[in-house]
Amino acid sequence: MTDDTSQTMNRRTALKTTLGATTLAVAGCLSSASDDAEVRIGGPWKANRDPLDGGSQLRRLGITEALVSVDYDANPAPGLAADWERLDEQQWRFELRDDVTFHDGEQFNAAAAVDSLQRTVSSAAFADVPIDTVEATDELTIDVETGQPFSPLPAHLSRNEAVILSPAAVDDDDAVTEPISTGPFVFDTYQAGSELRAVRNDDYYGQTPEIESVRYEIVDDDQTRRMKLENGELEMARILPLEMVDDLESTAGIDTYTPEIPRIRFLTFDTQSEPFDDDRVRRAVNHAIDRDAIVDSVLAGVDEPAVGPFSPDISDWANPDLEGYDHDLEDARSLLDAAGWTVGDDNVRMRDGEELTVEFLTFDARSLPLIAEVIQDQLADIRIDVDVTTMEYSSMVDRVGQDSFDGYLTSWGTLWYPDPDRLSDMFHSTGAALHHGYENDRVDTLLEEARELDDRAERMERYHEVQSLVLEDAPVAFLTTYTNVVATAAELSGYEPHPTESRYGLESIDLDAE
Structure with a gap:
């Protein structure tokens, strides 16, 4: 921007x-x-x-x-x-x-x-x-x-x-x-x-x-927006963090709105560069992330773990058969071992003499830095060393759009325009605005076919399959649903x-x- x-x-x-x-x-x-x-x-x-x-x-x-x-x-x-x-x-x-x-x-x-x-x-x-x-x-x-x-x-x-x-x-x-x-x-x-x-x-x-x-x-x-509202300098404060909800609801003279909206938080991987060019490493990270712990520790128990891009509570475009990644550290470790990233006597995970250290970028909104810190701790349990860098949103987008990176945490409205063609923005190999470099010919075909069809049921069948394929290939890690706080x-x-x-x-x- x-x-x-x-x-x-x-x-x-x-x-x-x-x-x-x-x-x-x-x-x-x-x-x-x-x-x-x-x-x-x-x-x-x-x-x-x-x-x-x-x-x-x-x-x-x-x-x-x-x-x-x-x-x-x-x-x-x-x-x-x-x-x-x-x-x-x-x-x-x-x-x-x-x-x-x-x-x-x-x-x-x-x-x-x-x-x-x-x-x-x-x-x-x-x-x-x-x-x-x-x-x-x-x-x-x-x-x-x-x-x-x-x-x-x-x-x-x-x-x-x-x-x-x-x-x-x-x-x-x-x-x-x-x-x-x-x-x-x-x-x-x-x-x-x-x-x-x-x-x-x-x-x-x-x-x-x-x-x-x-x-x-x-x-x-965030705190300044809240204080300006409480001091009478604003009539509306938007995009407040969930941890403020209890206090806001108990504050006289303030009305609080917490609607769940079609938006998710997620971690995007660079699938074109090490270590996340290997889907086993991406799936290992998915298994190592404890989404319930993120919701409870950062999001005041208000949001829910995200399984896919759409919440079934909001949209019937959501694939109801998605099960998501369970929190399983043993599966995560096995996948990393199979990808050649093994733990030595010094308790450091390495491959070909290189330590498994990654950097996750994010920006200061929608509780993303706090979530990044929790993920940083969780990945340490499988011996992935994570550095977290918080920057301006526009700077982050410029960075991931121009250079290779490891991963970045962001939040998108998945029905920002009211059609599941939004999945093309997320996952089409040439049309995606996300910078993951993900390519899957079947996903491309399904997205292209769904764009042409009038019949809702036929479109839904294709979008449901896209969600299944993307979950398996894991170019992103879906993290949580999103509740707007106003x-x-x-x-x-x-x-x-x-x-x-x-x-x-x-x-x-x-x-x-x-």
Whole structure:
């Protein structure tokens, strides 16, 4: 994720230079927020103005919207497109809403949506989405043609990168000067690395927000987010660690939300370099990890050990027959011995004169450093020496994407867009965003076939087999399910956690008068 250079972008200034005085007058009406009606949200994630460059917070705050939304059952739902249909294997038609205007006052229509989508389709984020053409067939109709049958297209068009921007939002150099979209909140000011503020859109076509403005503050430290909430400096603190739940629930004036969401924590191996190029070593690590102990010692007994990428409590895309790896140190030691990593008289595990020492990378969020330390202790029981390095998330991604590594701990939303095609992002040999280097021709074939099929049962059969194969090959070690912890001031009402974290639902919340 890339930050812009430090600056403050004021919405009214930007509109004056890009859209003219008439639009500025409209913006002035939208920006009449009062401090009493502002909701302040603290979270660890950086914000940006461009949906293609770390702009997910724009979607969460209700500034940007896509053709396809995601409902509270984590299914594709109408958004800016009121409906869609698959005309044939490679042709889709999206019928747009007719009552929408952009934040700059311009009419939302098919031509504007196509301009925005073409930018998305040509981006690196959509490199593996086989869209060939996007065209407006009339004022409110868009036809999309894919290069091959592609059943998860609506789910991909719900992604944060696929939000629709006004033509005025992008300059001649393809840079987003201001995220002008259609949501219930309007971009106001932005300070890179610090905060983003938005104001109510009084002309929103849907539910008009009760609150007048929202301010998202980047607060990296978990304890600081909690203290700012308790001190009245925030109305919402997000992504808090599970060990805080008991204290938060007993704190007067604080409401605590702990929904399980389709997200997992996992350890990714570099399958292209020693020692984890050997699946026996990867499976040994899986057997040596005591997931129950991680849940009890780090996660307050709230989460569950993960067996695969999907929790069966959340999604029927989960393979119900997966049994996972039991905690078995003898099996772990036998696998390492078979791989040539043996323990000598000095009680050190070695092969060809080289000690079995590895480095696991992670970043400081979602309790990952604490989990890494527990795994470090657990692998010592089978004489694997683990160094743990905690770094910035973006630095970790850069590191594992450019150089060989041993392993890294991370956390992913497995239904980040509402379709199990997300498994392609995880495990396809050429399409995966994970940097494991894993290759399995059967997995590739199953993922490619499932993308083409309409029939849910046939797709499910293939995705279930993928989960079985991946569990056996172990390019990753699935660790735990994920419970989101969000705490709010008690006077904030109407908040409902969204299962995919794609939006905060701020249009539905209110601040009760004291």
